[in-house]
Amino acid sequence: MDTLTDHRDLENLQNARLALTFAAAARSPFYARRGVPTSRDELAAYPFTTKQDLRRAYPFGMLAVDRSELATYHESSGSSGTPTASYYTPRDWEDLVERYSRKYVGIRADDTFLVRTPYALMITGHLAHAAARSRGATVVPADNRSLAMPYAKVVRVLRDLGVTLTWSLATDTLLWAAAARLAGRDPGRDFPALRALFVGGDPLGPAKKKRIEEIWNAPVVEEYGATETGSLAGECPHGRLHLWADRALFEVYDPISGKVSDQGRGQLVVTPLYREAMPLLRYNIEDAVEVSHPDCPCGWQLPVVRVLGRSAWSVGSLTQGDIEDLVFGLPAEYGVMFWRARLEGSTLRVQIEVLPGHRLIAERQLREAIGQAHDIEAVIESLPPGSLVPSHLLTAEPEVVKPRGLFRAGEDWNKALEYY
Incomplete structure (x- = not known):
């Protein structure tokens, strides 16, 4: 090197x-x-x-x-x-x-x-x-x-x-x-x-x-x-x-x-x-x-x-990284980790997961930050944790099924083809 x-x-x-x-x-x-x-x-x-x-x-x-x-x-x-x-x-x-x-x-x-x-x-x-x-x-x-x-x-x-x-x-x-x-x-x-x-x-x-x-x-x-x-x-x-x-x-x-x-x-x-x-x-x-x-x-x-x-994740000159900078620029105590955004006409709609007690201020701060940084009208929707990433996806441990064709009486044989 x-x-x-x-x-x-x-x-x-x-x-x-x-x-x-x-x-x-x-x-x-x-x-x-x-x-x-x-x-x-x-x-x-x-x-x-x-x-x-x-x-x-x-x-x-x-x-x-x-x-x-x-x-x-x-x-x-x-x-x-x-x-x-x-x-x-x-x-x-x-x-x-x-x-x-x-x-x-x-x-x-x-x-x-x-x-x-x-x-x-x-x-x-x-x-x-x-x-x-x-x-x-x-x-x-x-x-x-x-x-x-x-x-x-x-x-x-x-x-x-x-x-x-x-x-x-x-x-x-x-x-x-x-x-x-x-x-x-x-x-x-x-x-x-x-x-x-x-x-x-x-x-x-x-x-x-x-x-x-x-x-x-x-x-x-x-x-x-x-x-x-x-x-x-x-x-x-x-x-x-x-x-x-x-x-x-x-x-x-x-x-x-x-x-x-x-x-x-x-x-x-x-x-x-x-x-x-x-x-x-x-x-x-x-x-x-x-x-x-x-x-x-x-x-x-x-x-x-x-x-x-x-580039496929960009809207005009606005990139995913641009929005992410502002989302994670919110104070850590708001608990924001997950978000999504979509351009609807001339308005950018943004959803964020926010801890209780911080929703209104998070919406206001992010809306103002997007407007100042990119001169675009933004509609911010704050959602409770688990709305964008469901809790069951983070806690589930699904059964790993191996190929099987023979089942006992009463067993769920619909699992026969679920080893994918």
């Missing part, structure tokens, strides 16, 4: 890796048809690779190596459309694991690491699992798309196993906290082994991050990436999310003006520099971001990114 602190070394590394990236792209059927740039200047004028390009190339139109060289195949979550395919060689995986492991709160051999993100076709669970094992940690593969791992079981495992590190969506940690309280546990006191929460996959502004840290009495360490690229950014000890510019080139595209820059607000465009199986040239991830180049006390000569959310 020496290149992270030396701007000249970083630029030299990027230029050296670009030649290898172009060569790899030339072996991809998609880029062979489109043509491949030969210099950094030509790359700057090269058309974006889009999610639609990846969808049309499904499943192996982007493949730049023989299939016998592949280690894994993955698909994205499809949160903003049809899933896209991606694939990695063993050498690609070495790079993936190294980038994910760049946590200022290091992963150690004595850690018990709860992986609470999807396994299956997505890369996120497999990546955290591989990175933790590479450091000798014990992995608890909890998943988060499984009926076998409900929230009540997560809370039990966190406490009984003495989990020290977790990996999940930021919002998932709030769901655990609500489940813990319903089970009679205090998240900030009753899980003393927990030393950090690794999060990624949904917007995380400073107010939300601070609220989660207060609730759990543990630092929140943010990660940003995608199934198609792996980790793209990680948090430094000073709380800033730095793009891994020693492993990829980054640009910011403003879809309104059409301008491309190395900073500002817009959609993130990335050219990975360490990809064998699936090289990508100017891939528009379509995430709404804000990129800057401040001097950071950590010394990393790397751009800083704030992830505002998927």
Whole structure:
């Protein structure tokens, strides 16, 4: 990671890796048809690779190596459309694991690491699992798309196993906290082994991050990436999310003006520099971001990114991150953890769960904050806890049924096909 602190070394590394990236792209059927740039200047004028390009190339139109060289195949979550395919060689995986492991709160051999993100076709669970094992940690593969791992079981495992590190969506940690309280546990006191929460996959502004840290009495360490690229950014000890510019080139595209820059607000465009199986040239991830180049006390000569959310989660210039900043800017004693919003005509309707005794003031403060920050009329509805996230979802431990066809008299044989 020496290149992270030396701007000249970083630029030299990027230029050296670009030649290898172009060569790899030339072996991809998609880029062979489109043509491949030969210099950094030509790359700057090269058309974006889009999610639609990846969808049309499904499943192996982007493949730049023989299939016998592949280690894994993955698909994205499809949160903003049809899933896209991606694939990695063993050498690609070495790079993936190294980038994910760049946590200022290091992963150690004595850690018990709860992986609470999807396994299956997505890369996120497999990546955290591989990175933790590479450091000798014990992995608890909890998943988060499984009926076998409900929230009540997560809370039990966190406490009984003495989990020290977790990996999940930021919002998932709030769901655990609500489940813990319903089970009679205090998240900030009753899980003393927990030393950090690794999060990624949904917007995380400073107010939300601070609220989660207060609730759990543990630092929140943010990660940003995608199934198609792996980790793209990680948090430094000073709380800033730095793009891994020693492993990829980054640009910011403003879809309104059409301008491309190395900073500002817009959609993130990335050219990975360490990809064998699936090289990508100017891939528009379509995430709404804000990129800057401040001097950071950590010394990393790397751009800083704030992830505002998927473009599909935006309404005009208003992003999910914008609203979330204001929601979690409400005082902690109001107990606000869950919210939702929808644009109805020219009015933004926002619902929040609020503890009794704070509903009217919470409505007024949030309505005024949205109006001042975004010049939009907002209707705020405060709801009692359990309205947006029903309590039974946080307390239930459903039976895990194995395939069974033969039942005794009086048994419920409708369970015969419920092992999904």
